[in-house]
Amino acid sequence: MRLDLQPWGETMAELVIAARAAEAAGAGVVWAPELHRSAFTTAAALATGTSKVAGGEARIGVGTGIALAFARSAMLTAIAAADLDELSEGRFRLGLGTGVARLNQDWHGVEFERPLPRLRDTVAIIRKVLAGGDPINHKGVRSIRVRGWRRPYAPVREHIPIYLAGVGPAMVALAGEVADGWIAHELCPPADLRDRILPILGKAGRPDFDVVAAACCSVDDDPATARRRAANVVGFYASVRSYAETFGAAGFGEVCENASNALRNGRPADDLGHLVPDEMVDAYTIAGTPAQCAAKIAAYDGLADAIKLSPPSYGLPAEEVRESQDRLLELVGSLR
Incomplete structure (x- = not known):
């Protein structure tokens, strides 16, 4: 089992020092949360502050754990993910979560109705933007219609893994259906993982799906x-x-x-x-x-x-x- 770390720092510099210490200790991924700092800005600091390669192989991964899925447009989230994958030389993992209604509506001024289909659409749009091509179209609770835009930079990888955070059964099931991994809430006892989460995720037949307690x-x-x-x-x-x-x-x-x-x-x-x-x-x-x-x-x-x-x-x-x-x-x- 991989041991990951969500590092703490009173300053951004201290966060990077903690990430380097995690890398030296053998941690697998450092995750950047989003509350008092931007998850993407923190992830950029962690990506540039840790080793990119060692002996030709990627070392510690960097992820957002989690970034708010609705506070930004899905297109901007996709562009940020591509930038971070470039900065980290292919070590980035995009972790997304909905947050609660009050946070979205009162803090960020964005709608929270129908969060499940909204998150499903968000993942679909992000994948379409990252795949490139012109036009980019998606119609749903969240929609996109883009003409005449194409990212002119070669991607580091064909596929950036997307993780979804979820607590309730519907959100957990969505992660198992459309994401590459699931990220647990901070309070996730082993019994809850075993008895409730894993049966919903339906990981059987998906050996590459990453379950992150x-x-x-x-x-x-x-x-x-x-x-x-x-x-x-x-x-x-x-x-x-x-x-x-x-x-x-x-x-x-x-x-x-x-x-x-x-x-x-x-x-x-x-x-x-x-x-x-x-x-x-x-x-x-x-x-x-x-x-x-x-x-x-x-x-x-x-x-x-x-x-x-x-x-x-x-x-x-x-x-x-x-x-x-x-x-x-x-x-x-x-x-x-």
Whole structure:
């Protein structure tokens, strides 16, 4: 199983340093999220800051994990993907996700109606743009009609892999149908992957389809410290209404209610870890000593092709995140 990393950095320069350390530790792909930074800009920095080739073979991959699918036109997304594949000399992976309705409508001013067919159309348009040709036509919830345009640069590869993020069954099924890979939500326990996700993906007969699990991984010699650092990640999602049903089914409905109330009363969304019991942290993150974390990572083996690991960062001071990332990189290196 490939070990990937979603690196953290207080500055873009520090992000690149972390990506280089991930490469040295033997990580397979570094993924750039999209929230406080542009996923494409970050991916460009990671692509140019890591080794492009070693002994004639591509080294660490670079991906967007994930870029927002609807906040840009599908054509601009395709052009950015082609540029990034050129910058990385064929190491780029385009990870896309829908985001939630409020983020699309209130933050970015874009429609969110019918997200499933909208994402299907987005993937189709991106592939048509990357394939070249004139004209480029697609009619659907998202449409495109282009005449007299052709990218005048030779592509690095014929095919750039597209990954889709999905939590609900319809989005997961769409990834299995139209994408080259699926990227998990940050809280994706092995049991959920085994019992719910894999049957929907229908990977059988598609050996090249890449299943990327994901987890916040908090490593410390003191398990209590490791759990405390990871708790804010779980607390953040516990306050989001979209996840209440999932957490409630697992017996953590009261935690969600308390987190939502705290948020309404002015508590920051990334500072709700005090409401999260240890058993919930253990259920949804990889937290503990190096040996405990290694065992929890091993539980994904045979289920996922890769696991995207990220250090805890929610509500923590930069020095503590930095220390957590260093311990995570040490762990990755020890498992390669």
